Amino acid sequence: MYTIVDMSEGERRDADRKERVIHTRVAEDLDEEIKRRAQSLGVSVSNLVRNILQNAIGLVEDIVADGAEAVQAARRAGTSPPTASDPRLLGWQSAVLAVNAVCERCNGLLPRGTRAAIALLSSPAPPRFRCERCVEEEPTDHGPQAPHD
Incomplete structure (x- = not known):
């Protein structure tokens, strides 16, 4: 027996937007810490892990961008020996x-x-x-x- 399912356009968009599942192994101590933190914050473990990952990726992107700016500024400034007018x-x-x-x-x-x-x-x-x-x-x-x- 075959069943034909016709999804509306809205249902197809919702199905396309479903979040993906990532499976990973973690140390027992980390697992317990994540569960404790999630419980103390009143959120699910998956929401806590998702937020941690999103924040970590954003932080790394910010650090890389700021680091690149610092390198460019240092290259523009060049290196010069300290002079008497350098701030103390x-x-x-x-x-x-x-x-x-x-x-x-x-x-x-x-x-x-x-x-x-x-x-x-x-x-x-x-x-x-x-x-x-x-x-x-x-x-x-x-x-x-x-x-x-």
Whole structure:
């Protein structure tokens, strides 16, 4: 026996828009953490995982775009030795970042929304950022450093 099903145009569009399912294996600890977080937020595990993936992809795209802009700005500015007119470092101010940045000392990524330090300078200059760890280790150091473990 054959059954012929004729779907309306609206039903076909709805069927085309159905979300896809991704199966993946995760460690037991991660599975438990995801379930705990979902329960505490009052959302399903699938909604939590979907939101995490969407936010992570958006964050990576923002970091890549901001990183490309930083590289282009650095290339345009070129590198020149410090002169007497270069601004003097007065200190570091801790802040929650509104932009993605890169630590000037260890090149660590500093995503928007994280806590980092911004240089307070004696005269106007492009912003300088450091991760909190680099500020604690060497607050007055001006040279690059290897990334943290």
